[in-house]
Amino acid sequence: MPYTPSNSEAHWQQAWAEAGSFTATRDDRPKYYVLEMFPYPSGRIHMGHVRNYTMGDVVARYKRAQGFSVLHPMGWDAFGMPAENAAMEQGGHPRDWTYGNIATMRDQLRPLGLSIDWSREFATCDDAYVHQQQAMFLDMLEAGLITRKSAQVNWDPVDMTVLANEQVIDGKGWRSGAQVERRELTQWFFRISDYSDELLSALDGLTGWPEKVRTMQANWIGKSRGLQFRFDTVDLPDFPQIEVYTTRPDTLMGASFVALSPDHPLVKSLMDRPDIAAFVEECRKIGTTEEAIETAPKLGFDTGLRVRHPLDPAWELPIWIANFVLMDYGTGAIFGSPAHDERDHEFATKYALPIRATFGQPGMSQEQADELVTAAPYVPLKSETVTYVRGFAGATDQTGDDAVTAAITVAEQGGWGESVTKFRLRDWGISRQRYWGCPIPVVHCETCGTVPESKENLPVLLPLDVSFDTPGNPLDRHPTWRQTTCPKCGGAARRETDTMDTFVDSSWYYARFTSPGAATPTDRADADYWMNVDQYIGGIEHAILHLLYSRFFARAMVKTGHLPDAACEPFNALFTQGMVTHEIYQTTDAQSRPVYHLPEDVSDGKLADGTPVTVIPSAKMSKSKKNVVDPVNIVSSFGADTARWFMLSDSPPERDVEWTASGAEAAHKFLARVWRLAEDVQDGPADPDLARAAHRAIAEVTKSIETFAFNKAVAALYTLAGAIGKSPAGGESRRDALRIMAQLMAPMVPHLAEDLWQMSGGTGMVVDAAWPQADPALLQDDSVTLPIQINGKRRTEITVPKDMPKDQIEALVLADDTVQRFLDGAAIKKLIVVPGRIVNVVA
């Protein structure tokens, strides 16, 4: 019988399902929780999913064999814009689109044979999940973790909707193409910034996380130390001082202007000046993203007002309004030191403001230093190698951080400034003016104001009779949904029509998996048993927001009693896997524009009609480049095990892996060879070398899985297959090795492993077999290599079994060709064998 995965894979999947092999149970075994980031139900699974879920499955199956009670669940991150867009573009309802996609993708995932406890599956748009998320919102509100405040949003004036930062592309709405404006709206915020310090310092304890991710999080939280101080204004009695925050007080002697945010209170007080009002209006046209603000051209407006320099009251500086100064960072006002900051330099150059060096390279005069920093492109000075040319009294003998410290000390001692620590991390605005999300469970009452919905009235579900043919939020237009009664006074009230950011949904799903049916957000006995996630696996693209929000949310759940204290860091270990890439095949059309071709339409570098294609090196699979390989096709032609094996074999899991047709075929061939090895076991001798090879493989595969080096585990299994193929062993000796092979392959190619196990006489299913232990005695290398010296010179060496008797070694040495050549006919006077060490020949 040839290797036919199509039959056996379905067979084993059914056998596992019938045995309930992957049902996670709370029992007295130690637990292990492995989780891959859950998918968004876009409509089809892709190779990235296959790679991600296969890796998690290797860990899950391995831990299970190690005797752990394993939780390995799957669900769907189901709310979000694409469902609404589909409804706008193709008609239909987002709910149908979403659940339809889930059904399709579940059907595509199932044949992969993942060891998932499907009984725990849920989608974040399920009524029960919405219910518990709303319950948690109310608990968090009560615990002071949520606040309502006004904030700036990106407003698309054509689609009449708020846009997420990612939906603003080059300052324009991603759908309408309209110039995005900034608007102030009252929004709900999770108070994540209260946890800035804790979220930062706790990163040190996350030793199971990649260093890179910890650094990215630390940078995002962005702790900085600086000086806060005030400039006295000149002739402005209503606004006597302007407070600024700087991380570079050591550059204060290079100040050349003060700049205010367009939203600064002083600017607001000047709005009756038409020129200022017009400028502020102009600034509103940039989106709210930091990136948008950073990349937009620097715009400034000179108010004509002035401040005095704190170190020299006679020195006056102009007050500008600048589009790059944010109101919600620091104090919303800065001083610019164009000689030592690129952005200030660009601004000063554009508006012909003075550029004065505070310091220069050693030995430079003030003029030389000024000249150096005035020229564009701007040359930054390394603060480690500077000398002061424009002294900051008391700080001039310092460099780098020490100079900053010294400057802060001078300011504090002079009583005109304070040392301040700031964080970049802002509160997390979760209000979305969108339909397809979890409704925010509050109502607005004329009498009582904003009132939390009462828990008995949960869930607040989305109305289903909505239309998407007009822009804006369908919840706003719905004839009745908004009308409700106030839980406090019983009077008429209006529902909040904003829904929650979908990042909220994904910030606690891992906790919900521990008790997906609970009538509260979690069941504490279950959560206490299963939390934390021991191994989390996902893409690096989630290194910042998703993980940071989850870390905050877990703390909020601890505070509100839904998780045990230790779960405030919910992911013990994190692994970020690389992408799956593929070559791109391109030709050009008559206008020499690129035309892309699907991998299956290209063979030997040509299209079917013989047109040669240009091969563009491997890149992330993407529809627009037509280099996507559909896992569904691979599984139906080669079987799931081939897809899994290939995904694990070619590269270390943290790196990108290039999908190639030849690689997939080679993987398939190898699996077929393993099948044949098990198929014809004849009677024959025992082979201790084969037993040794099998136990070396146990040690190697175990170590490799433990360290996430799946490609090395694969390599060790190739070696073992080679050893079995070459071995003269027959009967039990051969079957022993094959059963070990089956066990070691089981995490990676679980279906073939079951067949192998059965063919070689294993009892029950391999999925239930305990992980094999390497016998230390068999791991020892029992051969020894002895150098051979002839007349005191090392000439060659000989490898012999450790326990070989002296006389046999002597015989081998005498028969050795190299020895004979060096002796060149001379008679041997002495032959000394030092066992385990050396052989000396004297002639």
Ligand code: ANZ
């Ligand atoms: C003077 C100066 C001179 C600055 C120099 C930098 C370099 P981080 O490190 O991110 O905390 N800044 C302060 N508040 C700002 C705001 N609301 N909008 C835009 N920029 C603001 O950055 C702190 C630095 O960013 C501060 O130090 C300030 O510019 C600017 F050679 O002050 B600095």
Ligand code: ZN
């Ligand atoms: Zn009321």
